[in-house]
Amino acid sequence: MQKKTKIALSYTVLLLLISTLLGCSGDKTPISESTATDSAQEPLFPRGEKGPASNFTGNAYNTALLPNDSTYHTLVGNVYFEKGARSNWHVHPAGQILIVIDGEGYHQMEGEPRQLMKKGDVVKCPPNVKHWHGASEKGSLTQMYILPNTEKGIVTWLEPVTDEQYTSMNN
Template identity: 40%
Template sequence: MNKNEDSVKNSEFGFGESNDAYAKYFFGQSYLKRLASNSDEKINVSNVSFEPGCRNNWHEHSIAQILIAVAGEGWYQAEGQVAQKMLPGDVVIVPAHTKHWHGADKDSWFAHLAIMVGDAKTDWYESVDEAEYEKLN
């Protein structure tokens, strides 16, 4: 088993299914487990799991997003800022219209809760530069 695979796959929040709907915006394999959703209140809470090395493309949301690391080791980076390591219990509030990416460390599984409240529109951009990602440790 790979580093942190057991803790991600057996998280209290569930593991989810292959994230095929968003696969074109990810490098590597991710999994999505919807935890709570209410269209009237415009609330969505999901557990997103990433295999080692998996991360999403640069993107931005029209509303704020909250990321809560729940298992494994991962990364979050806002454009123009240094990437920050995410470990279980770490929380990041991504302000609306902030170009960013998040995903697993190159040698570890990772899972985070993604929470959004409001009408969200997401704009997707280029993938994370491979050479820059490989420098993260």
């Protein structure tokens, strides 16, 4: 059974990671300790574009942070899920890494129980494993996603997660 790996990430560490990733595109602005502390109460990324109803139940918004290219073969982005919103079941040919930036939500791989995700959690979704993720019914969720080895493909969207699957701890 795949277990999620918990890592306590401070905003400073996360901002430095993102700064490093985005720094490759020419943005060399240093991030100081005071900048990270001052912005801790504000959203880290803009809300982004609303995801299509064909792939999400409820409202989810995506912000691209690092576009796919032929050098890094990696996509990085942020998704903000409103309370109760979730993705459809889907698979990534090369897997996916989720880093929870804020809030609380769920993640589930097919055939395993639903897992709680909280701020600071890191979840690895193995290649070609059917899964879903989204906010809890109590509040919103903000997650960063990393899709490596995109030359293998990005995502295959599948059927919606039913209300019964969403609320069940044992699916």
